[in-house]
Amino acid sequence: MSAAVATSQAIGPPLWLLLELTYRCPLQCVFCYNPIDFAKVEDELTTDEWLRVLREARALGSVQLGLSGGEPLLRDDVEAIADEAHRLGYYTNLITSGVGLTRERLSELRRVGLDHIQLSFQDSTREMNDFLSHTRTFELKNRCAQWIKEHGYPMVVNCVIHRLNIDHLDSIIDMAVRMGADYLELANTQYYSWAHMNREHLLPSREQLQRAEQTMLAWRERMKGKMKIIFVVPDYYEQRPKRCVNGWGTTLATIAPDGTALPCHTARMLPGLSFPNVRHSSLREIWFESEGFNRFRGYGWMKEPCASCEEREKDLGGCRCQAYLLAHDAAAADPVCSKSPHHGVVVAALERAQQSRVPEAPLVFRRRESSLTHS
Amino acid sequence: MTQADRPSIRPGIRLQWEAVQNAYVLLYPEGMVKLNTSAAEILRRCDGLRSVDEIVSDLESAFNRNGLQPEIEHFLQLARAQGWLSAAQS
Numbered sequence: 368m369s370a371a372v373a374t375s376q377a378i379g380p381p382l383w384l385l386l387e388l389t390y391r392c393p394l395q396c397v398f399c400y401n402p403i404d405f406a407k408v409e410d411e412l413t414t415d416e417w418l419r420v421l422r423e424a425r426a427l428g429s430v431q432l433g434l435s436g437g438e439p440l441l442r443d444d445v446e447a448i449a450d451e452a453h454r455l456g457y458y459t460n461l462i463t464s465g466v467g468l469t470r471e472r473l474s475e476l477r478r479v480g481l482d483h484i485q486l487s488f489q490d491s492t493r494e495m496n497d498f499l500s501h502t503r504t505f506e507l508k509n510r511c512a513q514w515i516k517e518h519g520y521p522m523v524v525n526c527v528i529h530r531l532n533i534d535h536l537d538s539i540i541d542m543a544v545r546m547g548a549d550y551l552e553l554a555n556t557q558y559y560s561w562a563h564m565n566r567e568h569l570l571p572s573r574e575q576l577q578r579a580e581q582t583m584l585a586w587r588e589r590m591k592g593k594m595k596i597i598f599v600v601p602d603y604y605e606q607r608p609k610r611c612v613n614g615w616g617t618t619l620a621t622i623a624p625d626g627t628a629l630p631c632h633t634a635r636m637l638p639g640l641s642f643p644n645v646r647h648s649s650l651r652e653i654w655f656e657s658e659g660f661n662r663f664r665g666y667g668w669m670k671e672p673c674a675s676c677e678e679r680e681k682d683l684g685g686c687r688c689q690a691y692l693l694a695h696d697a698a699a700a701d702p703v704c705s706k707s708p709h710h711g712v713v714v715a716a717l718e719r720a721q722q723s724r725v726p727e728a729p730l731v732f733r734r735r736e737s738s739l740t741h742s
Numbered sequence: 743m744t745q746a747d748r749p750s751i752r753p754g755i756r757l758q759w760e761a762v763q764n765a766y767v768l769l770y771p772e773g774m775v776k777l778n779t780s781a782a783e784i785l786r787r788c789d790g791l792r793s794v795d796e797i798v799s800d801l802e803s804a805f806n807r808n809g810l811q812p813e814i815e816h817f818l819q820l821a822r823a824q825g826w827l828s829a830a831q832s
Contacts, residue, residue, distance in 0.1 A: 380762050380763070382763075427762070428763065430760060430767065430774065431769065431772070431773075456758065458770075482771075483772075485771070485772070520754065521753070521754040521771055523771050523772075549754075550771060595825065
């Protein structure tokens with residue numbers, strides 16, 4: 368048996384199901400991980416098609432469900448989807464900017480059994496939040512936070528961290544504390560899609576990062592037992608790559624708005640790989656038999672230095688999308704790894720990040736026109 | 743947590759049997775823990791009605807074993823530190 372045709376016994380269930388209900392979003396965040404060419408995807412799945420995906424995935428063992436986007440609340444069937452998900456036994460997480468949320472919708476979501484809401488902020492002040500998302504949404508988000516608390520949900524706040532807001536970390540954490548957050552996710556930007564295009568603007572300096580970590584650790588100590596702070600470091604500053612999505616085709620199945628099934632939400636960018644669509648195949652066929660999901664399972668696809676590396680089982684060679692973006696080969700070692708022959712690309716990006724300079728290329732906001740121009 | 747406390751699974755966290763994994767799991771915002779048998783048997787009894795003492799004697803009779811108290815209390819402390827449990831005072 369070759370590694371590429373693993374049998375279904377060897378493959379675990381897709382425990383995590385992520386539904387990207389739509390790529391539409393009123394926000395225009397400069398670090399968005401949706402594909403650059405999102406504007407070309409128009410044919411969204413219908414409610415019935417999403418419900419079928421839910422049933423098929425649950426039968427395979429999916430249990431954690433993410434409803435994301437774009438902004439999922441731009442669809443008027445999030446309630447119907449959450450209702451069916453609850454009936455099937457999913458733990459349902461809504462990942463939202465808050466745009467489109469009302470008290471009425473929240474009551475209905477609560478009633479049908481939505482388990483948790485993750486609300487995103489871009490920064491701690493109206494000026495920066497509204498600049499980074501290119502929308503006037505700061506006050507709306509604060510209102511949403513209040514409603515979420517009122518409805519008895521755990522309060523989960525997410526803020527993507529990068530060069531332009533990392534120095535405000537103290538006031539970002541302070542804001543989350545004042546909101547009564549139970550969990551705060553401070554996710555340093557990972558450089559894919561729009562964030563990759565804007566990397567020169569977004570990658571923090573080492574000094575910024577160290578200061579931020581100290582600030583975070585002090586708050587973590589202070590809020591022990593009251594608020595859980597999750598801090599995701601930018602992997603460019605690591606010596607070994609991350610075990611991306613817990614391993615290709617091991618845990619996560621993402622369904623894009625048009626029904627394309629992906630082993631991770633950015634895998635769509637990889638050339639030469641065909642990903643199946645839930646409109647044409649069952650999720651069982653997709654998960655166990657499709658070329659797209661089998662391509663990077665196991666170790667058989669690895670090249671040197673990964674193939675003979677003693678740490679290959681730990682990090683699985685890192686992230687395939689990052690290998691493609693930085694080494695132009697999706698089967699190469701993730702260049703974040705210091706053993707990668709392409710590691711110099713990461714080192715050079717880090718060196719530029721230590722200088723105080725204004726990048727030549729302008730900051731590109733994630734909007735329809737830019738999507739069509741850049742794809 | 744004292745022996746009279748009545749621990750319960752915190753709101754927003756769910757204990758559930760998963761046939762595909764052949765195990766009980768604990769589900770919480772964006773995460774999941776697969777539980778071993780003893781962890782599951784303890785957590786299943788954390789219903790906010792039974793005291794720690796009652797949970798201990800219940801498990802001792804269910805598994806026909808004595809002296810489980812230290813092990814159970816240790817696990818309950820851990821579970822509480824993880825934020826899975828709240829303990830209503832009796």
